[in-house]
Structure formats: structure tokens, C-alpha cells
Amino acid sequence: SGYIHPACTPSGFVYTCVQPQDHRHHYGIWNPWTRVEYDKKIYDLWNLGDSLGTVRADKIEELYQGEILTGFNATLKHIIFSPEGEKVIMNEEWQVKAMESENGYLWDFVSILEPCAKLPVTIKAYRYQGLCCRATEAWTKENCTMITSEGLERPEIDATRARWIYVNGHVDNQKSGFMFMSYPDNYNTPEPLRIWDQDANRGRGDVFVNFCPAKTTDWILVPGNKYTLRYRIFAYDGEMSAKQAERLWTDFAHPPTIY
Numbered sequence: 001s002g003y004i005h006p007a008c009t010p011s012g013f014v015y016t017c018v019q020p021q022d023h024r025h026h027y028g029i030w031n032p033w034t035r036v037e038y039d040k041k042i043y044d045l046w047n048l049g050d051s052l053g054t055v056r057a058d059k060i061e062e063l064y065q066g067e068i069l070t071g072f073n074a075t076l077k078h079i080i081f082s083p084e085g086e087k088v089i090m091n092e093e094w095q096v097k098a099m100e101s102e103n104g105y106l107w108d109f110v111s112i113l114e115p116c117a118k119l120p121v122t123i124k125a126y127r128y129q130g131l132c133c134r135a136t137e138a139w140t141k142e143n144c145t146m147i148t149s150e151g152l153e154r155p156e157i158d159a160t161r162a163r164w165i166y167v168n169g170h171v172d173n174q175k176s177g178f179m180f181m182s183y184p185d186n187y188n189t190p191e192p193l194r195i196w197d198q199d200a201n202r203g204r205g206d207v208f209v210n211f212c213p214a215k216t217t218d219w220i221l222v223p224g225n226k227y228t229l230r231y232r233i234f235a236y237d238g239e240m241s242a243k244q245a246e247r248l249w250t251d252f253a254h255p256p257t258i259y
Contacts, residue, residue, distance in 0.1 A: 002057035002076040003027035009176045009235045026134035035124035043080040053080040071097035089117045104236030115223045123219040128194040132210035141198035141205025144169040161190040164249045166240045176237045181249045183230035187213040
């Protein structure tokens with residue numbers, strides 16, 4: 001547990017889905033780790049069918065709403081399953097803030113990971129893990145496109161690095177999309193991407209987008225320290241352009257300083 005759905009554009013179009021028939025463990029927008037080493041053993045907190053671990057929502061710490069933004073702070077627990085029983089190895093805090101923007105919704109997603117057991121937690125290099133979005137099943141290779149900050153399109157994107165990626169979709173005369181932005185201080189930046197290309201999911205080409213900081217290298221998390229990942233998501237109606245996307249990322253990564 002601990003995921004975001006439904007996520008909507010201003011017109012009310014829902015661009016996320018949960019537990020599709022083809023991948024029951026996909027949950028809208030969520031943030032689990034697939035290969036975790038603790039005490040010399042490997043656990044999987046993503047693929048629940050393997051019964052090696054999970055992530056559980058703990059509690060809502062704070063809710064707030066104002067004229068400019070609304071949001072919440074929540075805590076989650078990362079749990080491994082072993083013959084000795086369940087063990088919480090990491091606590092996670094989510095800080096989510098949403099606000100209206102020109103032609104869309106901007107919302108910030110901050111994940112703060114804190115190892116809470118005696119030993120370090122190593123997130124092992126693996127091709128998919130971390131913040132991801134499984135998009136509506138109404139979007140397939142027939143009616144959506146993807147572009148990254150490096151100018152790559154869908155057939156070229158997987159396993160490359162980027163500062164941002166956006167998806168434009170077109171369903172029943174409804175044009176809409178979402179954009180993922182990675183903060184320049186995140187681990188292993190610019191972050192590697194995992195996406196489904198146009199041939200994925202038995203040729204349907206459904207939309208799966210994942211910033212995967214530990215795709216190419218292990219990430220060692222030491223007890224007593226906190227590790228922060230920051231992202232911004234823009235949900236919009238209409239279509240995105242690379243020029244607009246770059247401006248949005250610059251506003252996020254390098255906001256103006258007021259003296």
C-alpha cells in the first residue's frame with residue numbers, strides 16, 4: 001500500500017490506473033524497490049507474488065490546504081519477509097504538494113528514505129525500481145508519444161538518462177498528458193529511465209514510465225542517515241512541447257532566488 005491514484009488533469013481525465021490485468025502489482029504512481037540487500041540476503045519489495053517483502057502505508061502525518069497549494073505528509077514502512085518473520089528495514093516519508101499552474105496541475109513528490117534496522121540497506125542495481133507511473137489503459141502505441149530532455153522518442157528511450165520525460169496521449173478527442181521531472185541533486189543524476197517501448201505488453205504498447213536511480217549502480221543506505229529524492233509532475237490537457245518542458249524543468253531545478 002502507499003500509492004497515488006487517481007491522478008487527473010484539469011479536465012478530470014484520469015491518466016493513472018491500478019492493478020491492470022497484465023500487471024496486478026502496478027499501482028498508479030508508486031515508489032518501491034525491486035532488489036534490496038539486507039544482511040547478505042536479497043529481497044524484493046515490488047513483485048508481491050514472490051512474497052519476499054512489501055511496502056505498507058503507515059499514517060498521514062499532516063494535511064494542509066491554502067490559496068496557493070494543498071498537500072500531505074505521510075509515512076510508509078519498507079518490510080522484508082524472512083523465516084524469522086517480518087522486519088521493517090526502512091522508514092519513508094512522502095511530502096506531496098499540489099498547485100494549479102498555467103494549463104495544468106503541478107505537484108511535487110519528495111521521498112525521504114531512512115534505514116531503521118541495525119545494518120545498511122543496499123538497493124541493488126536493477127532495471128526497474130523507484131518512482132514510476134502506470135498510465136491509463138486507454139493509452140497505447142496507437143495514440144501516445146514520449147519525448148525526453150535529450151530529444152529521444154519512444155523507441156530510443158529505455159535505459160537512457162534524462163532530466164525530464166513527457167507523455168502526450170489522445171483519446172476520444174481528448175488530448176492530455178503528464179511530465180516527470182527529476183531534481184539535479186538526486187542520486188545517480190541525470191537519472192536512468194525505464195520505459196515500455198511501443199512493442200511492450202504483447203505489442204499493445206501501454207505506458208509505463210520509471211525514473212530508476214539505482215538502475216546502473218548499487219545505492220548503499222546507512223542507518224542514521226536520511227536520503228532524499230525529489231521529483232515534480234505536471235499533468236495537463238492539450239499537448240506538451242520540448243520547449244515548454246525545458247522551461248518547466250528549469251523552474252523546478254533552478255528556481256529564481258529573491259534577495
